[in-house]
Amino acid sequence: MSNHHKNKKSYEEMLAEAKNDLTTGVGRSVKHESAAKQVSGEAVYVDDRLEFPNQLHVYARLSDRAHARITKIDTTPCYDFPGVAIAITAKDVPGQLDIGAVLPGDPLLADDVVEFYGQPVVAVAANDHETARKAAMAAVIEYEDLTPILDVEEALAKEHYVSEPHTHKRGDSSEALATAPHKVTGAVHIGGQEHFYLETQISSVIPTEDGGMIVYTSSQNPTEVQKLVAEVLGVSFNKIQIDMRRMGGGFGGKETQAAGPACIAAVVAHHTGRPTKMRLPRMEDMVMTGKRHPFFNQYEVGFDDEGRINGYEVKLAGDCGYSPDLSNSIVDRAMFHSDNGYYLGDATVTGYRCKTHKVSNTAYRGFGGPQGLIMPEIILDDIARQLGKDPLDVRKTNLYGGEGRDTTHYYQKVEDNALPDMIADLEESSEYRKRREEIRAFNASSPILKKGLALTPVKFGISFTATFLNQAGALVHIYTDGSIHLNHGGTEMGQGLNTKVAQIVAEEFQVDFDTIHITATDTDKVPNTSPTAASSGADLNGKAAQNAARTIKQRLVEFAARHYQVTEEDVRFQNNYVLIRDEILPFAEFIELAYFNQISLSSTGFYRTPKIYYDRDNARGRPFYYYAYGAACAEVIVDTLTGEYKILQADILHDVGASLNPAIDIGQVEGAFVQGAGWLTSEELVWNDKGRLMTSGPASYKIPAISDMPVKFNTRLVENRKNAEDTVFHSKAVGEPPFMLGISVFCAIKDAIASVSDYRVSPAIDAPATPERVLWAIETLKQQSKTEEKTASTETI
Numbered sequence: 001m002s003n004h005h006k007n008k009k010s011y012e013e014m015l016a017e018a019k020n021d022l023t024t025g026v027g028r029s030v031k032h033e034s035a036a037k038q039v040s041g042e043a044v045y046v047d048d049r050l051e052f053p054n055q056l057h058v059y060a061r062l063s064d065r066a067h068a069r070i071t072k073i074d075t076t077p078c079y080d081f082p083g084v085a086i087a088i089t090a091k092d093v094p095g096q097l098d099i100g101a102v103l104p105g106d107p108l109l110a111d112d113v114v115e116f117y118g119q120p121v122v123a124v125a126a127n128d129h130e131t132a133r134k135a136a137m138a139a140v141i142e143y144e145d146l147t148p149i150l151d152v153e154e155a156l157a158k159e160h161y162v163s164e165p166h167t168h169k170r171g172d173s174s175e176a177l178a179t180a181p182h183k184v185t186g187a188v189h190i191g192g193q194e195h196f197y198l199e200t201q202i203s204s205v206i207p208t209e210d211g212g213m214i215v216y217t218s219s220q221n222p223t224e225v226q227k228l229v230a231e232v233l234g235v236s237f238n239k240i241q242i243d244m245r246r247m248g249g250g251f252g253g254k255e256t257q258a259a260g261p262a263c264i265a266a267v268v269a270h271h272t273g274r275p276t277k278m279r280l281p282r283m284e285d286m287v288m289t290g291k292r293h294p295f296f297n298q299y300e301v302g303f304d305d306e307g308r309i310n311g312y313e314v315k316l317a318g319d320c321g322y323s324p325d326l327s328n329s330i331v332d333r334a335m336f337h338s339d340n341g342y343y344l345g346d347a348t349v350t351g352y353r354c355k356t357h358k359v360s361n362t363a364y365r366g367f368g369g370p371q372g373l374i375m376p377e378i379i380l381d382d383i384a385r386q387l388g389k390d391p392l393d394v395r396k397t398n399l400y401g402g403e404g405r406d407t408t409h410y411y412q413k414v415e416d417n418a419l420p421d422m423i424a425d426l427e428e429s430s431e432y433r434k435r436r437e438e439i440r441a442f443n444a445s446s447p448i449l450k451k452g453l454a455l456t457p458v459k460f461g462i463s464f465t466a467t468f469l470n471q472a473g474a475l476v477h478i479y480t481d482g483s484i485h486l487n488h489g490g491t492e493m494g495q496g497l498n499t500k501v502a503q504i505v506a507e508e509f510q511v512d513f514d515t516i517h518i519t520a521t522d523t524d525k526v527p528n529t530s531p532t533a534a535s536s537g538a539d540l541n542g543k544a545a546q547n548a549a550r551t552i553k554q555r556l557v558e559f560a561a562r563h564y565q566v567t568e569e570d571v572r573f574q575n576n577y578v579l580i581r582d583e584i585l586p587f588a589e590f591i592e593l594a595y596f597n598q599i600s601l602s603s604t605g606f607y608r609t610p611k612i613y614y615d616r617d618n619a620r621g622r623p624f625y626y627y628a629y630g631a632a633c634a635e636v637i638v639d640t641l642t643g644e645y646k647i648l649q650a651d652i653l654h655d656v657g658a659s660l661n662p663a664i665d666i667g668q669v670e671g672a673f674v675q676g677a678g679w680l681t682s683e684e685l686v687w688n689d690k691g692r693l694m695t696s697g698p699a700s701y702k703i704p705a706i707s708d709m710p711v712k713f714n715t716r717l718v719e720n721r722k723n724a725e726d727t728v729f730h731s732k733a734v735g736e737p738p739f740m741l742g743i744s745v746f747c748a749i750k751d752a753i754a755s756v757s758d759y760r761v762s763p764a765i766d767a768p769a770t771p772e773r774v775l776w777a778i779e780t781l782k783q784q785s786k787t788e789e790k791t792a793s794t795e796t797i
């Protein structure tokens with residue numbers, strides 16, 4: 001045995017240390033593995049990598065028509081610029097042109113027709129980015145205009161779809177509506193959202209032997225980038241290696257949209273034999289890449305005197321843009337969440353996937369869920385105003401629970417519903433009732449400034465609804481110094497996935513977090529991975545890594561039992577030590593011993609989610625392994641002369657089961673809430689009548705800033721409520737669910753507006769509720785009140 005363990009501790013010292021708990025394992029607020037490096041600037045993103053000799057930079061020339069036939073492309077003027085290596089069009093793609101994620105429809109470069117303003121047509125590679133840009137702008141592209149459809153309502157009326165409508169149905173909703181004591185009907189536009197990740201889309205490609213490529217990319221879906229790069233080049237998948245260390249934010253925007261730049265760079269590298277990088281400038285990124293789907297939603301809902309819903313008909317029309325991308329699953333998820341946490345009675349929910357000549361919309365935190373989930377919140381507000389009740393009471397009346405009221409409109413049973421307790425808890429801790437009275441009094445005596453309050457819940461289904469995606473793999477090596485190399489199929493986008501998975505492995509081996517080196521996601525290490533999406537990164541990859549660790553651990557236990565002539569139960573891993581009945585060894589020494597005894601110290605791990613299934617044809621099943629829950633209470637103040645507003649206070653209670661890392665989870669909850677509030681308040685996408693995106697930079701597209709944070713922000717995680725299902729350490733997914741807590745801000749703004757009509761009218765307002773829209777909604781209510789007053793005074797004469 002080696003003798004490099006110099007300052008050997010005594011047996012008693014080691015035993016004393018081993019009695020302590022590990023301080024960096026599961027459930028601890030270990031700091032994000034990249035935090036310090038991100039603050040100091042040492043964290044490496046794709047654009048920070050050292051460039052290679054002969055490196056090329058690519059710029060894409062985009063279509064300036066929403067819908068047109070290409071009649072001419074001439075790239076000869078591009079070559080007038082010194083330093084230009086190549087200008088490519090669709091004709092130069094050696095393999096498959098289409099890079100559609102699920103269904104075809106997304107040509108890498110436009111071929112024959114363009115279908116949105118901003119579609120890449122020509123890509124130019126040069127020695128530097130600026131030369132590539134100038135040369136790309138010199139290409140001659142001529143078009144013959146075709147008629148675009150730019151409006152989702154028009155697409156819906158014309159049945160202009162990217163795929164067929166689909167319905168979830170329980171009971172006879174039309175009969176229920178016909179006999180309902182009361183009804184509300186309405187229609188609302190819900191806006192889309194730009195991802196605004198800090199790092200724009202980027203990929204850097206190096207040609208290798210045998211037609212292969214190494215691709216450094218900022219992608220949530222390395223396996224799909226591998227597949228698509230292989231397909232556009234016409235080579236087998238095993239020639240392509242993807243390396244993805246971290247993203248500067250993804251939010252769903254790098255699930256499918258990262259593939260385009262990677263594939264364009266790969267085609268250039270294929271033709272030139274030179275390393276090639278494609279990084280989108282912010283404006284091009286905003287114009288070229290898909291966003292959250294805007295929706296146009298219509299509803300007709302019947303209810304009783306208590307405000308209890310008994311008939312529910314909702315039509316959800318997603319504006320998919322020009323191609324399918326992930327829209328099938330996204331509109332499905334909107335449909336799955338059009339109940340939020342409420343029992344709907346007889347329900348018909350139909351989803352439409354409308355095709356418009358705009359950029360193809362894609363995944364964004366919540367994946368269509370938010371656009372469906374907001375509907376019952378809008379509807380329950382309408383019901384409350386009509387009945388003159390507090391919206392919170394109407395919400396509580398409709399929660400799942402009680403005899404025959406525990407099954408969703410897609411026939412999944414809601415087990416373990418945390419919402420009644422959580423809402424009661426938050427109602428008390430936020431002093432909802434007291435503040436409701438104070439706000440009524442304030443509004444009665446404040447003619448211009450009006451306050452609003454709303455408490456809204458979230459129930460979000462966890463699992464990919466495309467069931468096969470619920471799988472993950474991992475790879476763990478232990479080296480002879482006891483250090484551990486960890487790799488898994490998930491990707492780090494700031495959400496803390498690597499930190500959590502490392503904590504899980506640390507916990508299994510009972511070693512400090514620092515013992516574990518987290519490495520870049522790499523298709524050569526873990527193959528055939530699912531996108532890091534659907535909030536399931538830690539659930540899936542955490543379990544896979546745990547399984548890999550347990551495989552190695554079991555070998556170590558068997559070895560120790562043999563070697564020391566003890567039973568397996570005598571072998572314990574505890575706080576950086578291995579205890580073997582009366583023996584104790586530091587972890588590293590034990591590993592070295594195992595190595596010399598020819599024990600394999602490397603293993604893969606795999607996990608698939610149990611219990612879930614879904615029959616889409618009959619719209620029935622258990623698509624979700626479990627639900628995550630949350631509730632938020634928001635208070636706002638609105639200036640009725642300008643429509644401007646501020647979030648005065650937000651109180652949040654969120655359920656993450658047994659938290660893997662409370663600090664990271666609270667960060668996710670607060671970040672998601674603010675991002676959700678931004679979606680519904682200041683983030684407005686505007687297109688002109690030619691289909692051109694007018695809000696293509698931070699000057700015209702307003703994401704929340706620090707000054708938009710709630711003045712008082714109280715966030716709590718539910719304590720002592722483990723996930724009832726057998727998830728990794730009984731935790732729950734956290735990434736997306738709290739996004740929809742931002743709906744409380746939208747409802748609070750509507751509450752403040754409703755005060756103008758003494759809460760008798762439910763203001764009709766589209767999302768986002770920008771100051772302009774708020775002002776117009778207030779003006780409309782004021783006009784209505786005036787007309788009513790006049791009528792009333794005429795009557796009394």
Ligand code: MTE
Binds near residue numbers: 495538
């Ligand atoms: N948090 C940060 N900081 N950056 C991100 O890009 N993406 C969100 C969420 N939280 C995101 C984030 C989205 S859309 C998802 S699906 C989850 O993180 C993905 O990670 P997870 O499954 O590991 O939670």
Ligand code: QUE
Binds near residue numbers: 329463464465533535
């Ligand atoms: C949630 C998600 C995704 C999803 C379903 C969800 C997601 C995603 C897909 C998907 C579906 C079919 C495919 C595919 C991906 O479904 O992110 O490659 O063939 O990519 O409920 O987040």
Ligand code: MOS
Binds near residue numbers: 367
């Ligand atoms: Mo998140 S929208 O599932 O990437």
